[in-house]
Amino acid sequence: MTMKLTEIVANIGKTATLRTAEGLGVEVKITDANLVYGSVRYKVAPVAGSGEAVVDAARVKIAA
Numbered sequence: 001m002t003m004k005l006t007e008i009v010a011n012i013g014k015t016a017t018l019r020t021a022e023g024l025g026v027e028v029k030i031t032d033a034n035l036v037y038g039s040v041r042y043k044v045a046p047v048a049g050s051g052e053a054v055v056d057a058a059r060v061k062i063a064a
Contacts, residue, residue, distance in 0.1 A: 003057070008033045008040055016062045018044055018055060030060070 012033055017025045031052065032043035040057035 003040055005035070008035065008057075011042070011062055014062055015047065016042075016044070016060045019059050019061075028060070030062075033057075 011030050014030050016028055016030055018028045019025060027047040028044035029047055030042045031045055034041055034043075034054075041054050042057055042060055043052060043054050044060065045052040
């Protein structure tokens with residue numbers, strides 16, 4: 001999936017669902033984004049709870 005830089009930046013601040021390795025869906029907020037060797041990665045933080053992680057954009061489903 002190819003995304004334009006404007007689309008990537010526009011996603012910062014949006015709420016999304018992150019799929020964990022165990023198959024759980026966790027509601028997160030996108031706090032930052034970057035492009036690493038052609039792959040989009042988002043920095044996310046849980047809406048409820050604590051912590052943050054940098055994950056591949058393919059694992060994040062952005063709420064419409």
